[in-house]
Each structure stands twice: as structure tokens, then as C-alpha cells.
Amino acid sequence: MATLVLTAVGTVVGGPIGAAIGAVIGNQIDRAIFTPKGAKGPRLDSLAVQGSSYGADLPRLFGTMRASGSVIWATDLRESTHKSGGKGKPATTTYSYSASFAVVLSARPVRTIHRIWADGALLRGAAKDWKTDVGAFRLHTGEDGQAIDPLIAAAEGIDATPAHRGLAYAVFEDLQLADYGNRIPSLSFEVEADDGAVSLTTIAAILSESEVSGAGGPLLGGYAASGDSLRGAIEGLGSALPVAFADGADGLHLVDETAAPLDLPVTEMGAFASGAKPVPRVVIERQAAGTLNEALSIGYYDPALDYQIGSQSARRDVSARRAGAIDLPAAVDASSAQSIVEARLAREWAGRTTARLALPLRHLDIAAGAIVAVPGQNGRWRVTERAFEDMVLTLTVQRLPPATGDAPPASSGSGLSQPDLPHGPTTLALLDLPSLGDDPATAPTLLVAAAGEQAGWRKAALTLSLDDGASWQAIGGTAAPAIIGQAVTVLVSGSSAVRDDANSVDILLLNDAMALASSDATSLSAATNLALLGDELIQFASAEQIGPRLFRLAGLLRGRRGSEWAIGGHAIGDRFVLVDPDALLAWPLPLSAIGRSVRVSANGVGDSAPAEADLTFQARAMRPPAPVALLGTAMPDGSVSVGWTRRSRAGWDWLDDTDVPLAEETERYQILLSRPGGVDRLLTVAEPVATIAPADLDALGGAGPLTITIAQIGTTAASLPPATLTMTSGA
Incomplete structure (x- = not known):
């Protein structure tokens, strides 16, 4: 008599989600929403580069996630000319370039955009403050009533411009390109799609139009779903998260492993077909410890690191002989990632123990995924397989790890996050x-x-x-x-x-x-x-x-x-x-x-x-520095002898026994003589010494101290301010 496999729900989705849900052989929901094993979806490094390829897969964003998006429309570069000069200054022409373009972000509606990066540098901060001039910026959130973008309509014509309803996209108008080598930079966006964190089952339910259901499981800060099927869209999550799915009458659902376990009747265990040999009530099997990971690490997108890849690890002892790694292509904080990897490793070691049970036909209502208590064994067990033959129900169950408290706080470590500081005036x-x-x-x-x-x-x-x-x-x-x-x-x-x-x-x-x-x-x-x-x-x-x-x-x-x-x-x-x-x-x-x-x-x-x-x-x-060390001497004949030290604008060092370079076309000095109540007198000499004749002093008139102001006359202009010497007697 043939064996009827009623349900075989994969190991723990501690293996691929294909093992968890792809093994629902012949089930209608599997045929409807899952493709064969070749399905493709997001990976941990798939969000880094902005694209513009025709037919590229568009992500569906959940929670808050950094996404690169794809350019769906762009103008040619716009050249602007700036001329300067004139009035004796050579004319100069400079050129600058800008571009207008649209970037699609999500194939489902979003709420808002927070930070934006251009070529890895912060372009807009969390306060929505721009770090450089971007011209105009608009976000179309992808709602059903979304209007066409006016810039695209002006360029392409209203009739040729779709509203892209259901697609969230951003439009840059005249983004200045000088900082990016006169090309459109690679942009990435911190997009908020739904309020708060989101679970795997919520993501799957939305993508499958409610044919996948359930509650619980780790919460994700954000996720970008993409792929050629539902399996492709969520397989990366299912292969990393410590959850399991089961098939039910109303579709696929997440197993609630916190439910009260079903007590199996010990007196009915060990059932066997008429005429067959008796079987043990419980057959225990254990996977060899050497085939299991003693250390496990997880890679994930860390919001604290600007969504760069973070890593957390768990281990059973300090000298792991076998180490594994899992990738979670979703945004979670460091503590959540630590909790996930701890739970995954505990699940792997608890799940090494399986049991096979034989029960009478009347227990066919025990569904795959049910949580049971195995007589004589500790802990909680999940039904992973059901088989019916010769009026005997055979269950394969797998041990679950004991409930644990919260994982200890984890740190994101140091990364390359850029300070998000307002520009200010x-x-x-x-x-x-x-x-x-x-x-x-x-x-x-x-x-x-x-x-x-x-x-x-x-x-x-x-x-x-x-x-x-x-x-x-x-x-x-x-x-x-x-x-x-x-x-x-x-x-x-x-x-x-x-x-x-x-x-x-x-x-x-x-x-x-x-x-x-x-x-x-x-x-x-x-x-x-x-x-x-x-x-x-x-x-x-x-x-x-x-x-x-x-x-x-x-x-x-x-x-x-x-x-x-x-x-x-x-x-x-x-x-x-x-x-x-x-x-x-x-x-x-x-x-x-x-x-x-x-x-x-x-x-x-x-x-x-x-x-x-x-x-x-x-x-x-352009002016020579004013002379220094001015010295005036009243001479016996009534004249005044004045000397000074020249300085140069060609170097500022004092050189012993050497004159500094002149740095001017000629050496000339202007001497201004003044006295209170008198008439100023201006003299010019060609060396750093001058004799003021008695006649020049008499011509000043006035009375009181004599002020001598000396400036070197440079090629372009004179010293400013000049040097000043005041003589109170002898002049």
C-alpha cells in the first residue's frame, strides 16, 4: 500500500525557506505562489549600486531601508556659462553642468525619504537639510491618486508621461554636477515605507495577498523585497531567521512556537498495522555533534552604520571547531541581530535531536507544525513530517530550544558613518x-x-x-x-x-x-x-x-x-x-x-x-612694507639728517650683512614733513637716507615738534601706513 505524505514542513527554516515551504508537495498554495528551486531574490550586497537597466527588478520596500533605486528618466546634461572680467581684468568664461532625472525607489507606496547619499557622501541629513545645492527635489510616494511630475510632463508631453501609480520615485531638477565629475552620481536613499518595524509574516502576507499568515517572529527594521517569485522575495529572510512555516487549510502560516504543547497519549504510542511487527513508542535520533556549527555569525544591514553591513556572532564554546555564517538581507539593529544569531545557533543544536512516533488513525488532526510534548523526553517538539500508511500515523518531531531571555546588548562597532551635521549659515x-x-x-x-x-x-x-x-x-x-x-x-x-x-x-x-x-x-x-x-x-x-x-x-x-x-x-x-x-x-x-x-x-x-x-x-x-629703524639727527648747520632701514615684500627674514631684495622696479621714498600750524612739505629721495635743508624746515612754518613720515614707493603703490618719526628739538 502506497505511503501518503500529508505534509512535510522543512527543518526549521534554519535551512532555506525552500526546505520550509517548498516541501509542501502538491499543495495548491505552493503551485500558486512559489516557483521551483531556481528562484532568485535579494542578497546582502545587492542594495549598494544604483542602476538604470531596462527591465531591472524593482524592490518593494518595507519598514525603513536604504535603497539605491533605478534611474527611469533623465535629461541631457545642461550647460551653463558664467563670464567674468572686464575693467582691465582678462575676461574669463567658466562652465557648469546640471541634470534633471527621476529615480524609482519602490514598487509599492512609501511614506517619506530621510537621508540621501550621493557617491557615498551625505547629500541630505536626517533633518532633511541639504549639504549642497540640489536645485528642486520632489518625492512621489506611489499612492493610487499620484499625479504626473510637471518637469517630466514638460519635457515629454502630458500624454506621454505616466503617473507611475504604485511606484514611489524621486525627481531631481537641475542637480549641480560639479562635485560628481559632471555626471549623475550614484544615489541611495533612506526610505520609510511603513510605520515601525515589520515581520517576515507581514511581508509575506502583503506579497502573497494574504495567502501567507501568522504572527510573531523577529521584527525587522526594513527590507527590500525583490525576486522572480514570492519565494525569491523572502527566501533570504527565511534562510536566516529562526522561524518555521506550516501548511494549513487556509494557506501557509508561521508556526506559533509559543503555543501550549499538545500532550501525546503514551498509551496509544507505538501503534502498528495489523500483522506487522511491534514498533517502539519513541525512536530518538541525534545528528553527530561534529557536523554542527559551534560558532555562527550573521551579516545584516545596520542602520547605526548608515546601513553598511554589520556582523554579530554566537558560539557554544571559545574554541569552535566548525563555524558557519548566515546573511540576513534586512535592516536590524545590533541587539536584534545578536538575538537572531543566538536563537539560530540554539535552534540548530536543539534540532539535532528528532523523534519518530507512531499513533492510531484517530490522531490525524495533529497538523504539521503542531507543538507537542513527547512522553519521557524534556522540552517542546515541533511536528515536521506526517505520513499515513496502513491506518497508522507516523510523526517526525524535532526538539525546540528552551525559551531564553533577551540576548545581551550588542554594539554596532565602529564604522564609516558620516556625521550628520546641519550646514548652518x-x-x-x-x-x-x-x-x-x-x-x-x-x-x-x-x-x-x-x-x-x-x-x-x-x-x-x-x-x-x-x-x-x-x-x-x-x-x-x-x-x-x-x-x-x-x-x-x-x-x-x-x-x-x-x-x-x-x-x-x-x-x-x-x-x-x-x-x-x-x-x-x-x-x-x-x-x-x-x-x-x-x-x-x-x-x-x-x-x-x-x-x-x-x-x-x-x-x-x-x-x-x-x-x-x-x-x-x-x-x-x-x-x-x-x-x-x-x-x-x-x-x-x-x-x-x-x-x-x-x-x-x-x-x-x-x-x-x-x-x-x-x-x-x-x-x-602690492605695497612694500614701511621702513623701520628711523633715526633723525639735528645737524650743526640747522639741517636734519634722517636714515632708515628698507624692508621688502619679497621675503620676511632678517638677513645679516645683506640687503633684502628690492622687489620693486626702482627704489624711491616719499618724505612728508609737517609741524603744527605749518604747511606740509613733500620730498622724494632714491635711497634710505635724506638731509632736510634748513630752507625746507623754514618753509614749513608753524611751531612745535617736527613729524617726518616716510613711505617706500613701490611699483604699484606706496607703503600703508607709512613710518613716522617725531623730533621735538633741534629742528
């Missing part, structure tokens, strides 16, 4: 500095420093006006974020000839990500820890943090690069900028800009209104 600082190198400047140059009030600030677009805002020209983007702050104490006067160890100044920086560091190289380098405080350039050897964003600077070198004229003019609130060439945008200006007001406007993604700064541009890098 822009702060601008315009600098007109002496030459920062050893070579003299050849053109007037404005330096622009920019940073943000918040640590997430990265960049802003700049425009410049030389006519008090009547017209503006684009000058590109800012350089790297500068270190900007302000003085909260007054830096008092000191000497520029020796290191100032008597004074210090406290600087409050703009945001928490900024810091200043000490250096013992300030006496060896003219650029180490160089900073502009007010109008004075200083160097600091010591930077001590004394509070949040607050640093005390000491060991000062004062009046650097000819700025000794500003030593005595400090006040609370003085602007502080660390002079780092990599954090300064250098923009050339025409000679006609000297002495005029220059305005710069910055517009970043965190600016509700553009930030502006202005200064009167003096082209200090």
Missing part, C-alpha cells in the same frame, strides 16, 4: 594681507575666508561687487572651511622685535569642530600658526583650550609681515582668522579696485539670506 571674512610667500605678488588679490556657525558647514557660492552692489559677478565657491573666531579679551600692546611672553588673548571660535593647536616652530617659520587678529598679524606658540570653543593664545610674535602699525589698536570682538592658504580663496582684482570698497556675498545651502562682507581694498600685498 555662512560667516564671511575678507582679508587684504601682505604677501604670504617669499615671492612678491604680481597682481592685487582679495582673500576670502568662510566658515559656518555650525560644524556641518562645507561651502557656499560667492559673488563680488566693485560698484557698491550695482552689479555682481560670480567668483566660484569658497575654499575649505576656515578657522574663524573673535577675541573675548583685549590683546594689549607689545613689541614686534621680541617674542611677547607677557601678554595673551582669548579667542572664541565659531563652532565646536574648530580647534587651535600649539606649535614650537613659530620661531623657525614665518607661516606656522599665523593669524589675523583685528588688523595685526600674529603668530602663537601656545593654544590652550580653556572652555567650549575658547582658546587662550600665548607665546606671541607680534606685528608680523609689516603689521606692527596695528599692535595698539585691539578691542574685544576683534575678528580672528587663522591664515591657512588652503582655507583662503584668492581672487585677483584690477588695479582700479585699489582704494575702493569691495563687497562679497556668500550663499550656502544653510543661508536663509546671503551673507555679506565688505572692506576698503588697499592691495597690501
Whole structure:
């Protein structure tokens, strides 16, 4: 007589879900919703790359998940031309490119999008703040009443534009491509499809239109279902999660392993057919321990790591001889992943023990998947197979692991997650500095420093006006974020000839990500820890943090690069900028800009209104520094002899017994003579010495001290401010 296999529900879906549900031989639901063993579905590494292939499988998103999506529509690159120059400055034409495109995210409706990454870099934060200019952005959630996108309709025509109802997709309009090599970047999106976590049975029920049911099992933070069948869509989950399915009258359902066990009648066990040999009441079989995993690891998508692959492990002892690995292509937190892998390993070891039982015909109502208690054996057992022959029901049951408490808390470990910091508004600082190198400047140059009030600030677009805002020209983007702050104490006067160890100044920086560091190289380098405080350039050897964003600077070198004229003019609130060439945008200006007001406007993604700064541009890098060591001597014949030491904008080192390079076309000096109540007199000489004749002194008129002001006349402009000597007698 043939054996009738009523149901054979797979091991524990601790093996593939194909073993758990594919073995429902001949069952209608299996034929309807499962394809043969070749079914394909999502794997743990399948969500990383955005695609645009025709006919590509579209995922159906559940929970909150990071998805790459597929480009379903795009325009050609749009080229924009920007021209600058004129008024003595060479004309320059620059080009920028943008693109508009649509990316489908899910083949079922979603609620919203949180973070977005472009080429792996954060493009939008959890607060839905953009990290760079993206033009316009729209999300179509995939609802039944979804309207067509206006941009696509304008490009393709209303009649040729589908509404894509049932598909969730995002549209970027004029995304700037300069940061991505003038191509559409690879995008990925943190998509919230359903409220809260979701279970495997909920996913299967939705995908099968309620032909799969049940409750319980581990909750998943998110899942992207894809594949060529229902089996393909959820097989990756079923092969990883510690659950089992069984066939019932109303379809496939998740076995409730917490149900009260059915007590089997010991007196009826060991049933056998008439005329057959008696059989044992319980036949116990155990799988060899050496074939089991003593350690098991699980890979999963970890939201704490920006949905990168995380790993947790469980082991039975510290010296595992056999180790296995499972992949869970879903988003779960570290503790949930730890609970899953612990349960899987416990299930594997408990399930090594199976029992075969023989019962009379009247117990045919014991279904596959039922939870039973086996007489004489500990624990709970699940029915995995039922066979009926010669009026005898044979059950194969498998031991279940004992219930355990929550797994200990687990850590995601350190990953490559990017800080999600708001961009915040822009702060601008315009600098007109002496030459920062050893070579003299050849053109007037404005330096622009920019940073943000918040640590997430990265960049802003700049425009410049030389006519008090009547017209503006684009000058590109800012350089790297500068270190900007302000003085909260007054830096008092000191000497520029020796290191100032008597004074210090406290600087409050703009945001928490900024810091200043000490250096013992300030006496060896003219650029180490160089900073502009007010109008004075200083160097600091010591930077001590004394509070949040607050640093005390000491060991000062004062009046650097000819700025000794500003030593005595400090006040609370003085602007502080660390002079780092990599954090300064250098923009050339025409000679006609000297002495005029220059305005710069910055517009970043965190600016509700553009930030502006202005200064009167003096082209200090084009001016020789003022002479030093002025000495005036009253001569017996009534004249005054004046001498000084020339300095150069070609290098800032003092050279023994050697004149510094001239760095100008000719050597010339302008001497201004003045006396209270008198008439100023202007002289010009070609060497760093002059004799003021008695006649010139008499021509001044007035009475009181004689003031002698000396400026070197450079190729482009004179020293500013000039050097001054006052003589109270003998002149």
C-alpha cells in the first residue's frame, strides 16, 4: 500500500525557506505562489549600486531601508556659462553642468525619504537639510491618486508621461554636477515605507495577498523585497531567521512556537498495522555533534552604520571547531541581530535531536507544525513530517530550544558613518594681507575666508561687487572651511622685535569642530600658526583650550609681515582668522579696485539670506612694507639728517650683512614733513637716507615738534601706513 505524505514542513527554516515551504508537495498554495528551486531574490550586497537597466527588478520596500533605486528618466546634461572680467581684468568664461532625472525607489507606496547619499557622501541629513545645492527635489510616494511630475510632463508631453501609480520615485531638477565629475552620481536613499518595524509574516502576507499568515517572529527594521517569485522575495529572510512555516487549510502560516504543547497519549504510542511487527513508542535520533556549527555569525544591514553591513556572532564554546555564517538581507539593529544569531545557533543544536512516533488513525488532526510534548523526553517538539500508511500515523518531531531571555546588548562597532551635521549659515571674512610667500605678488588679490556657525558647514557660492552692489559677478565657491573666531579679551600692546611672553588673548571660535593647536616652530617659520587678529598679524606658540570653543593664545610674535602699525589698536570682538592658504580663496582684482570698497556675498545651502562682507581694498600685498629703524639727527648747520632701514615684500627674514631684495622696479621714498600750524612739505629721495635743508624746515612754518613720515614707493603703490618719526628739538 502506497505511503501518503500529508505534509512535510522543512527543518526549521534554519535551512532555506525552500526546505520550509517548498516541501509542501502538491499543495495548491505552493503551485500558486512559489516557483521551483531556481528562484532568485535579494542578497546582502545587492542594495549598494544604483542602476538604470531596462527591465531591472524593482524592490518593494518595507519598514525603513536604504535603497539605491533605478534611474527611469533623465535629461541631457545642461550647460551653463558664467563670464567674468572686464575693467582691465582678462575676461574669463567658466562652465557648469546640471541634470534633471527621476529615480524609482519602490514598487509599492512609501511614506517619506530621510537621508540621501550621493557617491557615498551625505547629500541630505536626517533633518532633511541639504549639504549642497540640489536645485528642486520632489518625492512621489506611489499612492493610487499620484499625479504626473510637471518637469517630466514638460519635457515629454502630458500624454506621454505616466503617473507611475504604485511606484514611489524621486525627481531631481537641475542637480549641480560639479562635485560628481559632471555626471549623475550614484544615489541611495533612506526610505520609510511603513510605520515601525515589520515581520517576515507581514511581508509575506502583503506579497502573497494574504495567502501567507501568522504572527510573531523577529521584527525587522526594513527590507527590500525583490525576486522572480514570492519565494525569491523572502527566501533570504527565511534562510536566516529562526522561524518555521506550516501548511494549513487556509494557506501557509508561521508556526506559533509559543503555543501550549499538545500532550501525546503514551498509551496509544507505538501503534502498528495489523500483522506487522511491534514498533517502539519513541525512536530518538541525534545528528553527530561534529557536523554542527559551534560558532555562527550573521551579516545584516545596520542602520547605526548608515546601513553598511554589520556582523554579530554566537558560539557554544571559545574554541569552535566548525563555524558557519548566515546573511540576513534586512535592516536590524545590533541587539536584534545578536538575538537572531543566538536563537539560530540554539535552534540548530536543539534540532539535532528528532523523534519518530507512531499513533492510531484517530490522531490525524495533529497538523504539521503542531507543538507537542513527547512522553519521557524534556522540552517542546515541533511536528515536521506526517505520513499515513496502513491506518497508522507516523510523526517526525524535532526538539525546540528552551525559551531564553533577551540576548545581551550588542554594539554596532565602529564604522564609516558620516556625521550628520546641519550646514548652518555662512560667516564671511575678507582679508587684504601682505604677501604670504617669499615671492612678491604680481597682481592685487582679495582673500576670502568662510566658515559656518555650525560644524556641518562645507561651502557656499560667492559673488563680488566693485560698484557698491550695482552689479555682481560670480567668483566660484569658497575654499575649505576656515578657522574663524573673535577675541573675548583685549590683546594689549607689545613689541614686534621680541617674542611677547607677557601678554595673551582669548579667542572664541565659531563652532565646536574648530580647534587651535600649539606649535614650537613659530620661531623657525614665518607661516606656522599665523593669524589675523583685528588688523595685526600674529603668530602663537601656545593654544590652550580653556572652555567650549575658547582658546587662550600665548607665546606671541607680534606685528608680523609689516603689521606692527596695528599692535595698539585691539578691542574685544576683534575678528580672528587663522591664515591657512588652503582655507583662503584668492581672487585677483584690477588695479582700479585699489582704494575702493569691495563687497562679497556668500550663499550656502544653510543661508536663509546671503551673507555679506565688505572692506576698503588697499592691495597690501602690492605695497612694500614701511621702513623701520628711523633715526633723525639735528645737524650743526640747522639741517636734519634722517636714515632708515628698507624692508621688502619679497621675503620676511632678517638677513645679516645683506640687503633684502628690492622687489620693486626702482627704489624711491616719499618724505612728508609737517609741524603744527605749518604747511606740509613733500620730498622724494632714491635711497634710505635724506638731509632736510634748513630752507625746507623754514618753509614749513608753524611751531612745535617736527613729524617726518616716510613711505617706500613701490611699483604699484606706496607703503600703508607709512613710518613716522617725531623730533621735538633741534629742528
